[in-house]
Amino acid sequence: MVDHVLRCQSCGVAHDPSQSTWACPCGGLLDVEMSPCFPLERFSQRPPGLWRYREALAVSGRAKPVSLGEPQTPLVEADRTPCRTLLKLDYLFPTGSFKDRGASVLLTQSRELGVTFLIEDSSGNAGAAIAAYAAASGVRAKVFVPATASTAKTALITAYGAELVKVPGTRANTSQAAWDAAQGAYYASHVWNPYFLEGTKTIAFEIWEQMGRTAPDWVITPVGHGTMLLGVAIGFRQLQQAGLVTVLPRIVGVQAAACAPLVQAFGSRPQALSPTVAAATAADGIAIDQPVRWRQILQAVTESHGRLIGVSEEAIEDALVTWARRGWLMEPTSATALAAYAHLAADHCFAATDTVVVPITGSGSKSTSRFLT
Ligand SMILES: [Zn+2]
Secondary structure (H helix, E strand, O other): OOOEEEEOOHHHHOOOOOOOOOOOOOOOOOEEOOOOOHHHHHHHHHOOHHHHHHOOOOOOOOOOOOOOOOOOOOOEEEOOOEOOOEEHHHHHHOOOEEHHHHHHHHHHHHHHHHOOEEEEOOHHHHHHHHHHHHHHOOEEEEEEOOOOOOOOHHHHHHHHHOEEEEOOOOHHHHHHHHHHHOOEEEOOOOOOOOHHHHHHHHHHHHHHHHOOOOOOEEEEOOOOHHHHHHHHHHHHHHHHOOOOOOOOOOEEEEEEEOHHHHHHHOOOEEEEOOOOOOOOOOOOOOOOOOOOOOOHHHHHHOOOOOOOEEEEEHHHHHHHHHOOOOOOOOOOOHHHHHHHHHHHHHHOOOOOOOEEEEOOOHHHHHHHHHHHO
16 A cells, blocks of 8 residues: 545645545545555566556555456557557446446445445446446445436446436536535545546556556547546556656547537636537537546646547547447447547658557447447
8 A cells, every 4th residue: 555645636735545535625626645656576466457556556455456357458459550559448347438447446445444325426437337346345326327328328327236316407417416415425426536546547557568668659538527538647647757657648638529628628728617518429428518627637638748639420420430340349439539549640640650549448339229220
């Protein structure tokens, strides 16, 4: 275990991690603050998977991991031109999305804190992941979802035994309902709870190991609330701080143009999050009109010399079908990253010597209805 505190982004107060705190009383977001250890010899003696890196995670050394047998997801070469392009197949996790990384670590920490009941809100994938890992750890879960969430995703949440609450209105209405319910309870939010990012950062460690302990030049990822993007940023920054990589990958965050508050904020001076009215998009997993950690996301992209890109519904559909015809079936949210990849390639943004990694964040098996004929 590494010593850590939970530091408020707003007022700077450090909170004791032995308390079940998920937000600062001032209303600020908490971040895990620590110096992770990277005992490489010890890592290499363990089986592949995210718990291989436990000395680099802010969980108690005594804690027994809440695990459903997460694999080290494959990193496979998909293209050699215009550069070497690798897909990181995070849809191969037990509940079909990368959110299992965050849920496994968050539930491990929650159980260690003695939590017996938790609240989560999600448009689908995170809710399923929290429900599954809550079930695995014997914790009762109540998951709030928008009434419009896909049946395939909400069915998973109930299958794992969590209580499902459907909230009419916008995604923001769902978050507010969960926030209200979480007062006096434990909020296992993939957005607010900093231990979720402790899990998602392990994708950086895996990519680094699978690439022979080097970093790629680019990582292109969908971004809504930023749980994948921030995980990538935190993980590679910690590797850099430990002297294990020299240059951070450029991080490209991709949104559906129909709901792109981060793209708009990134391009505004001064940078500010404007109220966005989200139009319908196939990329439901990132249809977030008010990303809570927006400042942190913009900062991470800026530090990496990356960018934020919006892609059209036509481009998402085109990427989805193109890659399905190559054997890679993914959810539309994941296809946004490949739409942006095609756009950047057409603009000659990649050098022939570059390596690009695209995490495939969610399974296409949850959204096959579009292919029915
Ligand atoms: Zn505070």
